[in-house]
Amino acid sequence: MAKTTSSSKAADWVTDRMLRAMIAALRRRPYAERIARFGRITAKAIGPLSGYTKRAENNLARIYPEMSATERRALADAVCDNFGRSFMEFQSFREFTDHAAALPPVGPGLPVLAEAAAAKRPVILAGAHFGNPEAPRHALSALGYEIGSLYRPMTNPYFNELYVGALESLGAPCFAQGRQGTMAFVKHLKRGGMATLYFDVSAGHERLPFLGHKAKTAISLAEIALRVDAIVIPVFGIRQDDGVSFQIEVEAPIPHTTPVEMILALNARLEAQIARHPSQWFWVHRRWKDGGQP
Known part of the structure; x- marks a missing residue:
């Protein structure tokens, strides 16, 4: 061994x-x-x-x-x-930050984000492995928002140092997934913080439909949002035809209902983006590794 x-x-x-x-x-x-x-x-x-x-x-x-x-x-x-x-x-x-900020973000979630920042209300920016998933955080940070991140550490411990260094380049707090990191992430939100969290990975115990097939899905994003009364705003960084610039879309918030219903709503938002830009979702993920029967 x-x-x-x-x-x-x-x-x-x-x-x-x-x-x-x-x-x-x-x-x-x-x-x-x-x-x-x-x-x-x-x-x-x-x-x-x-x-x-x-x-x-x-x-x-x-x-x-x-x-x-x-x-x-x-x-x-x-x-x-x-x-x-x-x-x-x-x-x-x-x-990258300069390019991500070159075009102003658009979408109905922008005034909601501004109001939440003024009121110091928690915000979870629900991201997906689509386009460039970090583009929204960089673009919105350029507007003056301090946006942290809950991330999954890379399996290579050496390269993880480089990865975390890049994550922390914006100066906002970043939290490694795990008991301690998640607790710190929740405390950050409770203080009125903003942070990104990806929802499109194979994790958790629920098997929910995604692109017509059941996929292992974590509902923790929604559970945390309900616990701390955080606004959930889907964000997407859509790569443009020049290959280096982005359309940053800040969508309307996901209503607070049940955790499963909220994640299904997030899945639907991502599915709509994939239908428009199929090459921009990271199909390399083992999203249906347990079979994924409809």
């Missing part, structure tokens, strides 16, 4: 150094070029080698059985390209 652990740590260290070297090399290139290059590298090399491309194709086949294999592969490549672009943007946080 100790030998396996040592081997795993060595592999993590090597992966971390390779990624850091690639990031350092690309940072010497102009911003738009580096983002596009890493997108292509992910689509053509990292995606196929890591299994991400195949996983995306399998998920697409489940949801869109009428889609041809050629169409699925092209869409999977576009998904990996967006994934790579998002990764490199996250590691170029200063320029």
Whole structure:
């Protein structure tokens, strides 16, 4: 067991150094070029080698059985390209913030957000792994909002340091998922804070419909919102045709009902975005890993 652990740590260290070297090399290139290059590298090399491309194709086949294999592969490549672009943007946080803030956010949730900030009422910005999931937080922070984040630590402990450093670049508090981190996150909200929390990962015990198939779904976001009377506002950073700018959409709040009903409402908002921009959701996730029967 100790030998396996040592081997795993060595592999993590090597992966971390390779990624850091690639990031350092690309940072010497102009911003738009580096983002596009890493997108292509992910689509053509990292995606196929890591299994991400195949996983995306399998998920697409489940949801869109009428889609041809050629169409699925092209869409999977576009998904990996967006994934790579998002990764490199996250590691170029200063320029990324400038691009995320270039177009003013739009949507009916904006005045609600302003009113909540003035009243110091808690706000959960419900994010999804779509477009660039960090774009809304960066764009809204540029308007003067202090927005924290509850995040899931990366399994590679070395690269997690780089990841957390990028998360904390906005100066707002960030909390690692887990008992202590979640407690701190709740306290932050109780003080009238704002923070992002993603709702589209395989977690929890509920199996709720998503894109027509049952998926393991956490309802904790809604449970926390009800506990601290936080407004839940869905936000999306939609990548534009130039590949580096975004439309930041701040949608109308999700009404407080039951936790399951609230998460179903969030799923419906994300499904509508996926219908409009199918290549921008991260189909590489194991969203239906337990079978996902309708």
